[in-house]
Amino acid sequence: MTxxxxxITGMTCGHCxxxxxxxxxxxxxxxxxxxxxxxxxxxTATISSSAPLDAASIDGAVAEAGYTVVPVAS
Amino acid sequence: MTxxxxxITGMTCGHCxxxxxxxxxxxxxxxxxxxxxxxxxxxTATISSSAPLDAASIDGAVAEAGYTVVPVAS
Known part of the structure; x- marks a missing residue:
């Protein structure tokens, strides 16, 4: 498990x-x-997956929803 | 045409x-x-209808979507 x-920026509500x-x-x-x-x-989104995820795939999925991935403050 | x-309060985005x-x-x-x-x-929502609408019906529809009808400033 990874x-x-x-x-993610631009989200405002439960629909987002x-x-x-x-x-x-x-x-x-x-x-x-x-x-x-x-x-x-x-x-923030925490994603559990069976294998490490490709960053470009994550960016694409979030963009498909209409939002933008940004670095998380560490 | 009416x-x-x-x-309406509580709306934040295009999904709303x-x-x-x-x-x-x-x-x-x-x-x-x-x-x-x-x-x-x-x-604000501007509703065009073939006949006058019942206020309770409007309130109910907006509530069904998860929001609240409030008076419009005149």
Whole structure:
């Protein structure tokens, strides 16, 4: 099991959360997607997968939902 | 043709707009729904219908979408 955490900007509500969860869940190997919404800031998504995920695939899925991946503050 | 304008609070994004438009469009006689989004404030919906709409029906449709009807500033 691999866990990947990303930041996402532009999300404002539960509909946005659902859109992101839906797109990320379609990636091969993804088993769970947990999104913490921060309206007006950087939301975070924690993705559990059976193998490490390709960053470009994650970026593409989030873009498909209409949002942008940003680095998470460490 | 009747035009009804209402205020709606709690909407933040285009998904919210779609949800409200979908519910209001299902009311009998409704021919068009135009929503102006104000994230963090009072959004407005202008509803065109073939006959005057019942206020309770409008309130119910907006509530079904997850939001609240408020008076529009005149």
């Amino acid at each position: 866990t990947t955490t990303i930041g 959360v659902s859109a992101v969860q839906s797109e990320l869940s379609e990636l091969p190997g993804v088993e769970a997607v947990d999104v913490e919404l921060v309206n007006g800031g950087t939301s | 035009t009804t304008t209402i205020g 707009v779609s949800a409200v438009q979908s519910e209001l469009s299902e009311l009998p006689g409704v021919e068009a729904v135009d929503v102006e989004l104000v994230n963090g404030g009072t959004s």
